[in-house]
């Protein structure tokens with residue numbers, strides 16, 4: 001077993017009896033009550049999922065295994081000369097709850113690199129898509145095409161014990177994670193730079209640096225990639241992408257089915273697609289302004305025009321958060337350090353000054369503050385990834401880290417097939433005496 005897998009197994013053995021005890025001794029204890037508004041309103045806030053990998057506090061933002069994002073970025077080991085940590089190290093932290101040492105991460109990097117190839121048939125699937133296709137549709141199909149490689153499926157058919165599900169899932173998940181950046185870079189080069197051709201992975205590079213290399217981007221895009229994948233990795237389990245991955249996996253579908261489904265959920269404009277919507281929307285403003293930075297009044301008018309035409313302001317609001325998203329703040333800090341004079345950054349900054357007050361005055365959004373997507377496109381644009389259709393693919397590569405880590409733990413703890421109960425409208429009316 002690899003070092004990470006050994007450590008994970010130790011943690012699983014400690015956790016299993018805790019979960020079993022909760023069900024056995026406290027199975028009938030009440031944790032939450034459900035309101036009609038929650039049933040009709042997208043199950044908002046109902047406490048009905050369990051994960052130890054991350055927790056989202058409405059006021060504080062996300063913590064991975066108890067660490068805030070600034071703590072994660074400070075404490076995880078970094079490649080020599082890098083500003084941002086190894087992405088591989090985050091996988092270690094998410095799976096075990098322990099901050100890895102430099103040596104542990106370097107070992108894991110070798111393990112990842114050994115798994116870093118994509119079969120020709122995956123490239124053929126990607127190449128078969130017309131060039132106008134959505135990169136998210138291509139990504140989902142490419143992941144799906146890899147399903148034949150699932151060790152979980154092979155072992156399940158051979159009669160694997162439930163106690164070993166986590167092991168085969170770990171192998172599948174780690175294989176897929178190592179391949180996701182390669183698939184992303186292959187899609188990017190096929191759609192936007194067919195003249196340049198494709199690069200093979202460089203076995204000396206960590207996940208973030210190799211992604212930058214395969215995208216054909218120079219430093220500091222390696223750090224941008226590391227930061228991007230790390231901050232998008234997990235946001236507890238109720239968001240659409242994480243929940244979809246968990247739901248699909250709960251039927252014992254393997255991680256290829258589950259991660260492909262997760263990608264499909266992320267592709268919606270209210271979720272991951274918002275990062276490219278922000279860029280599309282800002283470009284509209286830039287065109288209107290003939291390239292010049294709008295005055296505060298012009299900015300306010302553009303925001304109000306968008307709201308009055310019945311659209312949402314992309315990159316603002318959140319289903320859980322009630323303050324500025326720390327994922328926004330991490331990227332803002334990066335921009336202030338590396339691209340303070342960037343035109344688009346100035347637009348985003350100017351928006352930050354006007355949108356929260358306008359959303360409050362508008363009176364609908366419960367959270368007027370920016371989320372991760374308000375800032376992320378700007379960083380990509382600055383470093384030459386101007387094809388904003390592609391941004392959600394980057395989000396998906398990052399999100400896979402959290403979703404797949406959760407699925408390994410789902411298997412280890414034997415979480416059940418998900419099956420909530422539905423009611424008819426008439427039943428609800430009768431229950432609340434609405435007649």
Ligand code: CMX
Pocket residue numbers: 239269270271272273274307311312313314315316317318319320364365366367371372373
């Ligand atoms: N602009 C305008 N209206 C907004 C708004 C925004 N940014 N955010 C919320 N609202 C509106 C909602 O559309 C809703 O209106 P209706 O009552 O007419 O349906 C009302 O305010 C209440 O919504 P809420 O409870 O505050 O927010 P929800 O939990 O329903 O939705 C979210 C959350 C993110 C979908 C919403 O804030 C939104 O549409 N934001 C813009 C899209 C976006 O940035 N999404 C990315 C989120 C982060 C991510 O997952 O990537």
